[in-house]
Amino acid sequence: MKRSRFSHPAVLILILVTLILAACGGTPAAEEPAAAATIPPTKTRIPLPTNDAAAQTAEENAESGQPGGMRTFTIVPEQSSASYLVDEEFLQDALGKLGIDAGEVDVVGTTENVSGQIQINLDDLAAPLGDTTITADLSTLKTDQDRRDQWIQENGPRFSSDPLASFTATGVEGLPDAFTAGEEVQFQLLGDLTVRGVSAPLVFDVTAVVEGDTLTGTAATRLLMSDLGIDPPNFARTLSVADEFGIRVNLVAREQ
Numbered sequence: 001m002k003r004s005r006f007s008h009p010a011v012l013i014l015i016l017v018t019l020i021l022a023a024c025g026g027t028p029a030a031e032e033p034a035a036a037a038t039i040p041p042t043k044t045r046i047p048l049p050t051n052d053a054a055a056q057t058a059e060e061n062a063e064s065g066q067p068g069g070m071r072t073f074t075i076v077p078e079q080s081s082a083s084y085l086v087d088e089e090f091l092q093d094a095l096g097k098l099g100i101d102a103g104e105v106d107v108v109g110t111t112e113n114v115s116g117q118i119q120i121n122l123d124d125l126a127a128p129l130g131d132t133t134i135t136a137d138l139s140t141l142k143t144d145q146d147r148r149d150q151w152i153q154e155n156g157p158r159f160s161s162d163p164l165a166s167f168t169a170t171g172v173e174g175l176p177d178a179f180t181a182g183e184e185v186q187f188q189l190l191g192d193l194t195v196r197g198v199s200a201p202l203v204f205d206v207t208a209v210v211e212g213d214t215l216t217g218t219a220a221t222r223l224l225m226s227d228l229g230i231d232p233p234n235f236a237r238t239l240s241v242a243d244e245f246g247i248r249v250n251l252v253a254r255e256q
Contacts, residue, residue, distance in 0.1 A: 070121045070130055073215040073253035075114055080252055082136040083110040086245035093237040109149070113137035118215060118253055122179040132169035134249065139163035157196065157230045165195045167202065182211045189219060198229040213255040222246045
């Protein structure tokens with residue numbers, strides 16, 4: 001009997017292997033699989049996490065104009081002023097020398113050359129203040145007497161040669177628990193006043209209100225000239241100036 005060509009054992013094994021590979025989705029061992037296509041990496045940018053949540057919140061609040069987070073208000077010089085208030089006493093020779101009757105006078109000297117900024121976290125009023133500084137140019141102080149103003153600039157404290165007075169806040173006390181837009185608040189602003197290179201600790205009593213992008217406030221305090229290294233003027237039989245004096249600052253500041 002003639003044997004079929006498929007009855008040879010080697011042929012049967014080859015047919016069986018081919019059927020198994022086909023059923024499994026494979027290819028015969030004799031055939032090399034095609035090389036896998038290389039897929040270039042994607043260039044999708046993944047946002048990096050940030051730990052500066054406060055800065056992000058402040059930026060969002062600044063863009064939206066809504067209160068909250070750390071906010072920076074820059075002083076508007078043309079709407080602000082700083083003044084000193086002091087008691088002077090003209091004595092018996094004042095009339096003959098100065099043409100001024102003897103008696104006590106309340107003197108106010110004012111400059112509108114004020115600059116600086118206030119930083120406060122309106123989301124958390126108990127949080128530390130940010131960079132809060134106020135600077136005044138004392139060479140532009142004006143009172144009702146030109147002779148007084150000239151003497152202050154050229155003699156005594158000589159503000160014309162070292163004119164800048166700066167207050168740097170270091171803390172705040174007495175703020176309410178929460179911020180309410182348009183509501184007037186009273187608190188104390190603590191810091192250091194520097195005049196002619198001499199610094200003295202100071203506490204301002206402040207009344208302020210924030211409405212929209214504008215902060216409006218008044219700050220007042222009293223201290224001694226001698227605490228700043230300034231000798232109170234005293235001219236025998238003519239004029240005496242008290243050591244204690246007051247500072248009053250009227251501020252309008254706008255958010256940047």
